[in-house]
Amino acid sequence: MHPLKTRQPYPRNQWWAAAYASEVGRQLLGRTILGDRIILYRTESGEAVALSGLCPHRAFPLEKGCLAGDRVRCGYHGFTFSSTGALEEVPSQTAIPAKADLRRFPVAERGGVVWIWTGAETLADETLLPDMAALGPANPDWATEQHIPATIAARYTLLIDNLLDLSHASFIHADTIPGGDYVASLPVELVETPASLNVRRIGRGLPSNPFFKLMFPHHEGPLDQAFDAEYFGPHLIRTGGALFDSAGGARLGTQNYLHIITPETPGSLHYFVVTSRDFATGNPALGRTHVDMGLRIQPQDKAAIEAIEQVLQGLSHPPREVSARCDTGALKVRHRLESQIRAEEQAA
Structure with a gap:
């Protein structure tokens, strides 16, 4: 995606993924989100906290400090902040400087x-948060895997483009996605609602392969597979979808791949992938x-969009872009x- 025709590179009135819940504990975790340094941790009662991550005294990164109970102590000069972000202690004096509080997110x-x-x-x-129960990860009847988060040296919109045109699976992922070689030739249907836009492809009569047999060991014959x-x-794109028995049309299950995207800076992003399914939930294999x-697919996408980012960074003006019919979504x-x-810019 070439530069957006907007003054700011990303929306701020938006929920973004800061971390997996398992990453946030009683150690200070530093992360850059939308160009801002942020720290994350849990209070002694287990509540997750997100504060601006630079000490206002001399811009020391607060993740290099420590926790004192629920308070954050800067590792440089000992300025100490409550879990609300309020500056409560300056060891070298009794007075508390004005306008020195941290932002709490x-x-x-x-x-x-x-x-x-x-x-x-x-x-x-909070009603604007993704419905993670409907998508799988917050549903106890689904099996879920969290993949290792990655940081990619490319603008977040390039990953959005990548995920909305899955025809690239037939080429970049030809050796890593079972059945991916069929995707580029499949017709595209757009399903639009106020809440989402789905670029839908259905692969019909796909022959069995070892991955399908692992998913459905008792099924014989070809499958119909959604490539949504x-x-x-x-912040979130879902790929995957339902799988059906080609012969009888019975639904065998749904496999969702959740691509959770958070801009780090205008030229880099954090990428979290979560897989979730409503079948074979007791199959750890x-x-x-x-x-x-x-682990094989993600580096292929990363290499592709980082290569595009390097091209865009090296040009004096955006290149001419040609789109195909499948790019409508x-x-x-x-x-x-x-x-x-x-809308945010006009309201500011």
């Missing part, structure tokens, strides 16, 4: 992910296979994203 936990709201605190609305690419916002596949998503950002 609204936090919510859903589906094993710690989400933070990066916009105006008064606009934070559903955009819920710049299938879960390990998903993780192993992710991605182009509509660009319009949705630009409209979201413009």
